[in-house]
Amino acid sequence: MRTVDLIIKKRDGGALSTAEIDFLIAGYTQGTVAHEQMSALAMAIFFRGMDDRETGDLTLAMARSGDQLDLHDIAPLTVDKHSTGGIGDKTSLVLGPLASAAGMPMAKMSGRGLGFSGGTIDKLEAIPGFRTELSSAEFRAGVREIGLVIAAQSGDLAPADKRLYALRDVTGTVESIPLIAASVMSKKLAAGADCIVLDVKTGAGAFMRTQDDARALAERMVAIGQHAGRRVAAAITTMAQPLGANIGNALEVKEAIATLRGHGPADLVELCVALGAELAVLAGKAATPAAGAALMRTTLDSGAAWVQFRRFVANQGGDLRYVDEPERLPSAPVIQELPAPRSGVVAAINGEVLGMAVNELGGGRMRKEDNIDPAVGLVIAAKVGDRVSEGQPLLQIHAASAQAATAVAARLAAAYTIGDQSVAAPPLIYEVIR
């Protein structure tokens, strides 16, 4: 088998066999398939696509390229969750305790955020003492004893994906549905969960700009899961505006705590309940999504999810004083309000602009080695459909200095579209692919 012949086969519209895909990924992991060959192949895949079988084989080959977790000796069934990334998305901080409190152990490996604001790991690290770098023994003990672990992705999980992802980033081959789907799912399969719920976001500030693209990605990822013998469901959800009110690491932890204590924003609660309901059906805890949703609401309303969150934080070294009194969490020295430039109805909020502003305030990283300021961020006061008067705050800017706040204010104002017509709030969940 010659690599160049396989590139030409895909270039000319052929389907690569299972053995051919295994040859390419094993060779790329070992270095016998060169970067320049892999990038040419990725570009050919961009143009020619891959069918479900090829995409599934690619995912499995990448999942097998490094360590593969098997937690069945600890828990008969574990669940996992993945989001394609959105602005103000603190769902995992709520869903983890919620699902595990309802008897579904969650063992989650998460990446650090790059680009918009922080990732789940960055958010948890806003809690003083919280440790995300766990040994394999600690990770397994957390699943067994608490039923919930969230840790930074460790060493050798799907190294072929790691190489390919970095390559795609510099070669203009990121935007390929089969390659995106294989990348996400290879890490999820290697991490070992039996049931996986995916949150595919669409709209400004989301990776998938259109609902059609989001559906194509969701369908592809569910198909991969089936190919690999896992139970997978994918919700397609809006990024027409940020989720909840808070964007920024400590601010999002505060909002997650409020939600677990029963005072969450309606959209965040709705999403966590819906994703938990899908997991409950996949895990056999509920017969229907409606029954699953009822189980989630009960678990949240009873306080069981909150109790579970505290156990989880304590288990990973977090200082519970900051969780019980969240006003102790890092807070910004400057809070500046952004006034509405005119009266009217909020018609749209560009989440991408908000996310980039948080980045610029110091709440995200542009490069891997950047440090994050956990305190900075935004608190949204007016969401889509809300009526505002001129001068009334659209949002609060939490910044390290007045200068930093002022520097982003004009762009933040431009992220808001204010009209005269009344506007219905956009639906949160468009559809679920099962």
Add this chain to the structure above:
Amino acid sequence: MRTVDLIIKKRDGGALSTAEIDFLIAGYTQGTVAHEQMSALAMAIFFRGMDDRETGDLTLAMARSGDQLDLHDIAPLTVDKHSTGGIGDKTSLVLGPLASAAGMPMAKMSGRGLGFSGGTIDKLEAIPGFRTELSSAEFRAGVREIGLVIAAQSGDLAPADKRLYALRDVTGTVESIPLIAASVMSKKLAAGADCIVLDVKTGAGAFMRTQDDARALAERMVAIGQHAGRRVAAAITTMAQPLGANIGNALEVKEAIATLRGHGPADLVELCVALGAELAVLAGKAATPAAGAALMRTTLDSGAAWVQFRRFVANQGGDLRYVDEPERLPSAPVIQELPAPRSGVVAAINGEVLGMAVNELGGGRMRKEDNIDPAVGLVIAAKVGDRVSEGQPLLQIHAASAQAATAVAARLAAAYTIGDQSVAAPPLIYEVIR
């Protein structure tokens, strides 16, 4: 300017600006544009193409990446010739003396053959003493004093093309008309000729399989020449069967000598006259291709081209005894005839199969470091349209041993299609793009 943005621009169907192409080629030459980025770009170009302006800019950028010859202090006008490569193609050995004897100095850099049989350099080296590795001073002196030099391509001519060509070979991005055209023309532009005639071959054993592809490539290369201010014409010629009778290095030199002495095969003479006629029009030596052809026939028939060939060989150190008595040239110890398996009319000869057989006999190289046996090859006895009787020879195999000859015989027989219907010989020149 970021490389990845330029890859994405081309991927999404955009046209790259002159400055963007210069940035990419300069960066690739210097190493700031990585191989994996260039291969992804090449694959994007495979799918999206390049317009004439982009292709011209790419060619100029590659031509400028290394040394650029300027011979105007030696000769006011020089000519050059390039063939996309065919089986048994000894045209340069005849056209060089012919054109230069007619007052058009030719300064030709040529690559060594790779793949099918040998290249022009390998053929000339079948003449004992002939030197193709010339210093710059020797090269210039040959143009000034003799009016004809053919030398192996020296060090730093279009190094960006050299890198890109090697990259395309392993990344499945060879078959792109703009990339092929830019590769050929970058070397021709850097070599400095004012007038260039191109021979684009089409058919089995040729790089361009269809006449449409050959026309597209010819048009693209003529457009590049115009973009660069050179005079260029391109003939589209058949590879429906090998040119002349002989394939193999010394065998082809013998056939070229016979042609220069007035005993050449009709197709080889016709092609050399036609290509020379185009050069004569480009160089202002003739008003029309017909007048140019008359000039070429006179130059050939008068013996002037033969005299010029002897001067050229002597100037580059070749031993004239071998030229004057070509039976002294290396000859194979074994000559084995291939009999026709049935009576009938030769309907087709697959030149690719013949070329590969010569390679296997030792007359070409599979890798750069392979040595060539100048003596081996094939002499075709029956061409397309010829009537043969069962057992009559189709061709002679010139081999180093009976074993080597027998090893290729069966495949050679399969290269011939023999039918019952009478067949017209295929036209030699389909059209000329000017």
